[in-house]
Amino acid sequence: MDLARIGSRFRCALVMTILLTRTGSITKTDITGIMSAGAAGVVLINWKDAGFTSVLEDYGPDVVQVTVADGNSISEYVRTTSKPSAIVIYKNTLLGVRPSPTVAAFSSRGPCSFNPGVLKPDILAPGLNIIAAWPPVTILGSGPFHIKSGTSVSTPHVSGVAALVKSVHPKWSASAIKSAILTTADIADSRGDPILDEQHQKASAYDMGAGHVNPTKAIDPGLVYDISITEYAGYICALLGDQGLAIIARNPWLSCTKLPKIPEAQLNYPTITVPLKSTPFTLNRTVTNVGPADSVYTLKLYTPKSLAIYVSPEKLVFSKVGQKIQYSMTVSSNANDGKKFMEGSLSWVSRNHVVRSPIVASADLDFPSL
Structure with missing residues (x-):
């Protein structure tokens, strides 16, 4: 949208829309009412908490949806310009939009209050503005396809990845499949930068879990945390x-x-959550070799300076498929600087595999060590 050409015919619609989006949800009936009142079009501005997440809805041809940032620019332009004007140009589908992926505003956030010692969420998957199959007729509309958003739309994507892994490894347990999906997840976006949240801030483990699902890598994880x-x-x-x-x-x-x-x-979960305290906390994990028979993995840690992590052993040497090796990890903090949690990661790296586990040290946790 060219902000230098926001039309005066849109001005009434802009003002009305801003009021509506900040006081309640917009419906198709609301849009009809606005258009009946003489508006030439409607610009819908996201609510503040949605940030850069735009959930597409079928409001009709007279509506343009914009992010909070773009909406603020439009509002400021209209407010400070005596004769604002605008032209809306349809550019068809845009490919390669960046940054991508990002965490949607509606995506579930952790920690889980019931069992905070297990990191939640587990994984990110596509769930925003997905073209989904739809029954021919429902109370929500008619098929065959609709654009839907939500964690319930992410679920079939992850289920499909799990089915893919199961088809390649039919004897694997559910926990082994879950481990394969989590330890091979992507933590960088299409630019090679850290995945961002809906406000375009760096996403934490409580936003994205282990990362964004990568079906190709999940088929061949190298090691799994079986339960x-x-x-x-x-x-x-x-x-x-x-x-x-x-x-x-x-x-x-x-x-x-x-x-x-x-x-x-x-x-024996593929993610690691520990108390954030000065007293050392020790836990054990066991990994199973599902890659080449003769495999050697070396330890790679990413941690903040104030978080001390010791892992033993620092090298895992496998001689056969299915072999299990246990390692222990001890975590302590010199100073948390008032932070509620710190995060890092532990990776086992071989010639062909990186088996990554996020580490979250939380000040709200307090349970006994081994």
Whole structure:
């Protein structure tokens, strides 16, 4: 849009739209009312919290949707110009828009209040303005395709990636597949820079989890963090006790008495969440070789200066497929500078693989070490 040509015929529409977008959601009926009142068109400006996330809706041909930043520029231009003018030019589909991907404003954020020792969210996937299949007729409209946004639109993408991994590795467990997806996720955007959030600030692990899903890499992760049924049950016992285990397993006769109670931080999860404190905290992880039989992985850590992390061993040497090796990690903080959390990453790097786990040290966590 050429800001030097914002038309006076749009001025009333601009003012009305700004008021509407800041006081409630816009509907197609609202647009019809505005147009019936004599507006030549409507410019919808995102609400402040949406930032650069624009969720497309079918408002009709008389509506232009813009981001907060563009909307502020338009509003300022109209406010300070005696005879503003505008021309809206349709440029068809734009390819290669950057930065991409970014975290959408509606994307779920962590930490999970119920079990903060397991990093959530897990992963990012496409979910904004996706052309999705639609039943022929529903209460929301008629098919066959609609543009939809939301985490529920990301879900089928990740489900498809999981099915892809399962088709290549039919004997893998659900936890191994999840590990493959998380440890191979992208943490850089199409420019090679860190993935940004909806305000175009660097996204944290509580925004994007392990990163943006990469289907090609997920097929060949090199190493996986597998979790047995017994370990999952022990985790449920530590978190919810007998009643929780009976409900989740749908078996009222199951008991936690003979199961090991596994705290959330000690679950063999592909992401790592620990307390942010001066007292050293130690946890164990076990990786399984699903790559070449003879593989050597070396440790690569990215951490802030005030976070001390020690890993043993620093080299993993595998001689066969399916071999498991355990490593331990100890974390402590010299000073958190008032931060609620710090983050880094741990990667096991071989000739052909990078197996990355985000590390989050949170000041709100406090549970016993090993």
